[in-house]
Amino acid sequence: MQSGTEAVVQKARGKRKRKDNQGGIADSGNGEDSSAGGQLGNDDTSDSQKSTNARKRTAPKKTASALNRTESAASSVTCNVDWPDSFKALEKTHRALNLVFTFCCTRKHLATTFETIRSAVESHTKKVLTIEDVASIAAVRPEGVNFAYIDEIMLQTEVRGAERDVTFKAGRDFRSQAPAPDASVGGISGLEKLDQHPDERVEGGKEVLYFEFVDGDLKRQVKDKKTGEITKPNRKLREETLKIPVYSQKQMTNLIERRNQKFIDAMNVFINQCISDNLDPEQALSKAADAFIPVPTAPEDPPEKNLGALPESIPTERKSIPEIVQELKDSLWYTGQIVPDGHRVFEPQEAVYGDLNFLLSQDLVNALYNAKGITQFFAHQAEAINGLLEGQHVVVATSTSSGKSLIYQLPVIHALEKDYHTRAMYIFPTKALAQDQKRSLREMLSYMPGMEDVLVETFDGDTPMKERNAIRDEARIIFTNPDMLHITILPQEERWRTFLKNLKYVVVDELHYYNGQMGSHVSFIMRRLRRICAAVGNRHVKFISCSATVANPKQHFKTIFGIENVRLVDFDGRKEFLCWNTPYRDPGDPASGRGDAMFECARLFCQLMLRGVRIIAFTRVREQCEKLVTAVQQELESIGRPECVNRVMGYRGGYTAQDRRRIESEMFEGKLLGIVATTALELGIDIGTLDCVLTWGFPYTIANLRQQSGRAGRRNKDSLSVLVGDCFPTDQHYMQNPDELFTKPNCELQVDLENMLVREGHIQCAAYEMPVRPVEDAEYFGQDLPQICEERLLRDAMGFYHCHDRFRPIPSRFVAIRDTEDDHFAIIDITHGKNEVLEELEASRATFTIYDGAIFLHQGSKYLVRDFQPDKMMARVERVKVEWTTTQRDFTDIDPIETEAIRRISGSLSKAFYGTIKIQQNVYGFFKVDKKKRVLDAVHVDNPPVIRYGKGMWLDIPKKALQILADRRLHIAASIHAAEHAILSLMPNFVISLPGDVRTECKVALKEFAKKESQRKRPGRLTFYDAKGGASGSGISTKAFEHIDHLLQQALKRVEECYCENGCIECVASELCKENDVMSKAGSQVILKAILNMEIDVEALPMGPEEQCPAGLETVIVAQPVPPKDRNNLRLIDIKEEEFEDQDTVLLEDAEVWTGNE
Template sequence: MRARRTSAEDSPITHVERVAARAGRTVPWPAWVPRTLRDAYGFPPWEHQATAASLAQAGQHVVLATGTASGKSLAYQMPALSRLLDDPRATVLYLSPTKALAADQLRALIRLGIDGVRPATYDGDTPREEREWVRRHSRFVLTNPDMLHHALLPGHAKWAPFLRRLAYVVIDECHSYRGVFGSHVAHVLRRLRRLSAQYGSSPTFILASATSGDPADAASRLTGLPVTAVTDDASPRGAVTFALWEPPLLPSDEPPPAPAPRQAVPPAPAGTDPADRYDTVPLTDTTATTPLNDATMTAALTDATMAAALTDATMTAPLIGTTATAPPTDATMTADGRTRRSALSETADLLTDAVVAGTRTLAFVRSRRAAEVVAAMTRRSLDEAVPGLGDRVAAYRAGYLKEDRRAIEQALMSGDLLALASTNALELGVDLVGLDAVLICGYPGTRASLWQQAGRAGRAGGEALAVLVARDDPLDTYLVHHPEALFGRPVEATVLDPANPYVLGPQLCCAAAESALRPADLALFGGAVAQEAVDALTRSGALRKRPTGWYWTHQGRPDVDLRGTGGAPVAVVESATGRLLGTVDQGSSHVMLHPGAVYLHQGTSYVVDGLDLDEAVALVHAEEPDWSTHARDVTDLSVLSVREYVDAGPVGLFLGEVDVTSQVVSYQRRRIGTGEVIDTRPLDLPARELRTVAVWFTISPNALLTAGVEPGDIPGALHAAEHAAIGLLPLMATCDRWDIGGLSTANHADTECPTVFVYDGHPGGAGFAERAYATAKAWLRATREAIASCACETGCPSCVQSPKCGNGNNPLDKKKAIAVLDAVLAALPDQP
């Protein structure tokens, strides 16, 4: 890697962190573990494995939060399998967030060869003819929260023997249950506990997590039970070399590449797999100048609040949103004309070097499209050097068919593949033995995820290499130049809120549809807040109260989507053959699969012939056009209510509910290579509404004048501050910039003054706006520092330009953004 540059000063490596190797600590097998099981493993457990297993065997709910490859599987297999061997009628339920992880765990259980356990997966890939066998005969069922919610709990009568004997519930990778998805899963587990109790069982919960900020509290909120945490990792670990890599600026005498086409994409559809949505967000319409429609606020602002925010001087300005992203490019251009190589190009080059050197490498990228692009670039470079060598590189992402995913996993584990470009679909604990290095293309949003991805490398305790390749983004740039923000700091706590009314109400309807809700059940679902929700559901007619409890009033089951993807995935079907290529979630379908869109699948380009949203089918045909497509949308935001606020004189800080409406209205075709716009074509797609939680600040025009921000400077100053604030919020909250959206305007219809909004990209909110409100001064101070410390003259992707901006990063005013933030910080108290 160092040899790629001629001098240390010219090196893209900004920091190298060396994590020392660590010896492991084994202990004797606990006396309660049967000899059969000890012999099946053939080695003694690590201390943390035995500690967690003994707590679970004694009936305590436990969460094991240790590093990647620390053997968490053995910790829950020990008590679970021991119980199955001791009690021939007992059963165990295993939950994982992905089907790949459940399949991997099934292989591990089968390798143990223990008679009578009959482990089996029960998920969307399980053929229907096998599901009845699993219900009747398997004693160790591996599934996921979606299947538990959609099939097992609604059909609990058929699962009665299994639930009656349920001894353990294993929740693997529980740190992944965060935000709205995590809040839904929390209630699915409460529904499981309620039905299990009705059948006479009270299972012990064993949770496995990556290292997190407060694993016991997060596990308790997830399960609704007191949970003991085991966090002292006693497993051996090989030395890790962790490099931070900033793609270089291209020489000033080298002509910049032609502008690469921008790929349209919306703020993350709620609950979507975080890495599977970033290549599919629509651009905000850059020509839209219509201000927001008048909106009636459902909660009145006090006079004192508004007095802090309003002045006689008002001005109208177009809304400036951040609801789009750019795709891979060869380089990005700073505002002062300099160009920096893209993170994708650097990652593809490093992956090429790794394969040539025989280094088995996994490259994590942040989108489905990027996974395809990095794999294609790497294959092309390798085939130019050694024909056929490119065949040892593949892409891996969600949306592939089951057989394609399994074939790629097997090829990687067997060594047929030397390298893989993957979304975070392989971040979780799939046993990828024998990897030497991990490339992480762009900060994944949290330190927990960063270390989880880095932990994929290391051969049986051998040394490993991890490289974080920074994107041209304020947060990435900040981190590669402030390594103390990554290393030596605890990872984030998991954020979830089971009391979220957008989650609680629908989940109570599901519970009532499964079995009548009794007053005693409400304590399980939150007590007073559950009672309020039940009363509201009863008034609306969704539930009916009877002496024996509350009953679901409709014929069908409640339609509740745990991951918030907007419904069933859209099937991508080849028109000529009827072959199913893959699937795309509903939240991304308007952008990825609109009529005329170019869709990438395993390196092949297809053009969409038609999209049927009612039938959830898109028909495509294979074609290699010389143009790319880029969807465009218009977005409006209205304030519904204010939960909390800070009156800081000329500055107001608010937390409340907002309504964000967006509609994909057209798409551009752009020439590949030059970025030339061929034409813009209209689309007729339905509008989508997101009711969520936002944090926003207002500042009076008089205060802006005092700070040196003239009326004509306000749009660019607020726009630049908004971009940087969104980029830096992941320092404070367990999110990344793709979980959140933003809007700025010189005069908002609801606040009647200059305003910057940052909102959660999840229905009902996910806790990120609340975290921003609670840490507002620290958050905005870091934002101000990131802008001021950037060496560019007028703003660049490293500070105020955004890859999500639908207005083409125009207008932006870097210097005036600093003035705005100085004025806000001077007025805000240290704590709201």
């Protein structure tokens, strides 16, 4: 029961709200939506540059609705008695606080801590300012004041701001230009106290007492650099982002007066209520103020994830997908996000049941019912199982998770019933999938009398060494991945001989994953497995696979395993698909640009989750994954559903094995309502009954989108897939043309069995496992195996071939089947004195993720990098509560350094070059950015560059092309970028490859369109390099180099024949690139024609600058010749020796003719 004082306070607030409701005038546009469900990303309502999340001690958290913030002087409240003297003094204190705080808000470097503002307030009031005084003010107007202890680091972006702003007042290019020598003036890394030298170490966890008014906002203005007059900033705030804001005297005066009147009204309401309830106002206020006295609190540990039953507010049975979609459309926040023709419904195939051609034991029938509730089989399940028992291999193609596990499990258990020595191997591309299926199979076996103790175990990189021997010798079923089969099982075939001899079923899930170069590796691993099984007398192994919907599942299955006699089974369930576009920042004004897709995803995620929809959201990269987890958790808090916060978790690479297992278990048990994942979970893991897939931004290819979409849908239940459009050109292309997402044919999976780099590596591995017999083993490795053995292996006296010495001692260690890294950085959590490994980070990501002062994201929490030690491969981090994240300032240079081969372009003097490529990544600083993507601070760091090497090809652009582009004022960098994309898009036509297997140096708008001259000039060159394969490359760019003539000709043809005006994804834009705005279609034709030595109609070219490529200072210089690796071994293709001798001279002459300044 409430005390009398508490009742007075509550009644006073209620009266004030009712009065506010009658007042009718909103304060400065700061009203908030108080409707059910809430609104994500409410407007910033503080006077300072940002509002800080406060932590009060006992006062209950109150939602600041629009009614709380719509008071005005026109709706003043009167009091029938004189104020007590203490109330008059408090009003005077409020006026002084108001004046001082508003002044500090106009000085970005003045943080309004209690200690900072105390003396200024006391000079106005002529009395000591106490914490109790401020708490009393907060008690009277709790919705307008924030008074609490906060992490000191929250204030560090406010200090020394004036000096920093002067240093970093660059225009549009401020993100991409290297910093000036004195760029660190005023910049702080997050390691500095407010009053200490920047080089001294800061103690973690310190809090300061912070004060702010949160009931009004000074509108940011800037000075015109020519006239000096105060003006409004540009819409995009490009040039004003880091300038010192200025505020007019009238604006400040109005805000001060309005706030003072609100306080007087609140005091009058409070006194009137006290008189009405026969209470002493002074005593009532003193007691109420106690709840608003801040208490320092150390940061809390993240909540433990020992989750119990789901909150009662979550429906146990969700509505149908059509009903839920209609509810979303009827929501107050829905503004037409579903694009025209962007809502599609795919009806399911009719549910048809089938029968098995053999009898199951009663024990197995009972287990099916008890574990899965199955009393009959769907036709596609019966067809697949019957095919296996008839001696066929089976591939199941489905766009939904439609009971495929049963096809994997039932034949294996049936075989174990008949022969206890039977072995089975489940091969999954990821550890998560293996854990998921193992759990499901163990449950089935637990209901089988006499089979409860059948050993079913995981054998992967996380398996302790001491347990591996027992698993190998005793397990009947193992769950593993291609890597372990390649590195451990096959090279140790003698130890695994019993297992392999009794191996009856090999399950290879997610067959579509094995595509491109990874597919080539797995194809040969499967051939090595079949070869060894045959050698030990086992020619009866049956292969079972499941694939997402692709164009050629049966043929792909045959290619991967090298077998015939394959039965294809396909089935689809009901699915709805939404193309959901992020609204404009200013509704109805396209010029304002799209809003934040992350907040749109978070709101949609929460609204679906709270309706009982089991949801998974896919992001493209790890950083997005962590940011979306944070945004979802904040949205749940903001709409009053904190009990659901710990029901959302992230799942991505880098987590420790223990964390992965825990998350996987909670997913499967249904304790989690939502998952935010990268492609680590794209591959069909069973997280219970998954209802919805939400994809943040177009996932690079339609194939990826369809595979992600297929994760939702379970047996007869309907499902939903949502693609949320981001601001990038590719996303918006599909938002405007959604039909392409549904009508483009399924991609054909490509596996190159002729790639000699891959092929030889696996032949060497096979020779190590068991000597190669060229004629007999040709069925596994190709008809030219005898010739390869003669050239690359070692022959013994018996005519058998063995592994070459250069691949010893263990060849599989030299043949990497995917781009994994051995070097990892340990991220160590030191919060509250802990010393625990939070996660591990690949070395290639470290430079861009961990540096002194960086904010590292993990499961929605923010960790400050306190101590980065690259030499020890570790970083110490401490959890903090801050309202900003960090974004690195970096650039990457792709440069050829050694020429190994030269090829003449047919009919042209131009040449293509092949050789070693240097990829150098540089991080030279970072920004502190708030949730509205505003830059709060710019910090310089001195990190060494990350350098790696690969193989690739390049073409130097002729001088005449550069001159024409300069004369016509066509953006040279944009022209190069467009030409590179056009060539890249056609490589799969000549070389079996996937998007992203070969990459180029993309041009960044912030640099290329800058008004300030860049010191980082790049050579006029088209460069392409293998993204995989390490220093030796993957072999893809080698084959592209061999077809360069046709590549150039077809690229030019595609650009010329495309009907678009300025470039699209059908010609020069790329789905994989985020910088498609740096693109000149006309300029790309000039470059391609010049390389091919074709006539260029200069007068027909547009005169620039083009609308989409604003004129900037030139960033391209003439390419210099790349020295040969070895002149004696240089391959000259269609080039005479004397021509090669002259090439350096020709290139140098080109450099002298065109300077780029004409």
